[in-house]
Amino acid sequence: MNSPKAVLPKIDQAPMTLRDIVQDRMRTAIIEGHFAPGERLVERPLCDQLGVSRTVIRETIRYLEAEGLVEILPNRGPIVARMDWGQARQIYQIRRQLEGAAVAACAVAHGPAFPAKLMGSFAALQATMDDAEWIGVMRATTRFYEDIFTEAGHSIAWDIVQRLNGRISRLRVLTLSAKDRPRPGMSHMTAIRDAILSGDAAAAQQAVEDHLDDAAAIAKTFLSSEEKPDA
Template structure:
């Protein structure tokens, strides 16, 4: 005679330690890989001017300085090339991408459209804890102005705009800005270091903040455009001066 066995159900299993069942804890920050660390260090070095525009990026010295393999360096160079920070020159190899006004002007035009639109929409529709998030982002930016390195200012500025774009629902526009972020950051370092800036960058950011929280869409867009026009004028003077210098040296 055969015996028919029924499959056990979840109720048949006992919890010997009487542990209350709960969801697994979410991993908030995935650990960085070696490649991620090298990419971030190289990216920061280029943005802050450790490597000059046009300077060759030679694999062997980079391997020795960073203590990594040639494979990691090659992957990093490909990543930085995609971000517009590195150029591959035939018969010469990778160099730090040159900055010129034609490219910079296009970047500023894109920023003016996307950032101005996001600020205007945000002023009209923001809610929830947005005001607190933007206030925190502005405070972080203000604190970073005293840093000896520019990378803190870059990150704080990026966070300030990220809060605005996402509250406006402009996630795709933010993705476009992020793809240009390496080149935007290089231009920011140029303009932030200028001594003859008519209005400090942080004053512009405060004007954007005030206009958005006042729900004045027109003023928010105008504040963004004033900020970008100021920065672009400084970048234009610097880059044209550098272009003239290169031509004379050549």
């Protein structure tokens, strides 16, 4: 009755409620920059655009508020969360700790099937580096790290890191498109991969920390220049 190829690979798998769809759409819209930070998220226009009721929109906004992607101004309503260097600095610091621990744990504890898997997601990452699509690079980077966190068994830390990444997505885009540096992260990524595969936890952790220190430094220049045009 259905398509002949899809026998029963996945019928539904995810009940995918309307809320989930809207959540996903709005989250990616914010992360990918279709809404600017500080921009108001007016309910009724969103209802029209997405074709859903206010209830769904409001529940979604609550969820994204808890995620830190949206903030509520008293008597004004929700806006896309803003970000200053003070917050970004903290986020990079936390990522440093969590990602460092994850790669270290992964380096010493990965199973026999893992190297092939990591090489795969690394190759995919490398492939995205050629085309200038930052969105593809970000997704491939996410998958690469997801493999590491999953193998390390750090699922909760991965959850936290993903949310933090959502909050600094704008900065990540800026650091990726820093053209003066020819694909800076790639050498760090290679170092991370090699250290993990060779079981060198300390080196892996060091590579992650170097990578994030770099990214934080770039992000700082951007944030400082754009948010302090007066000083």
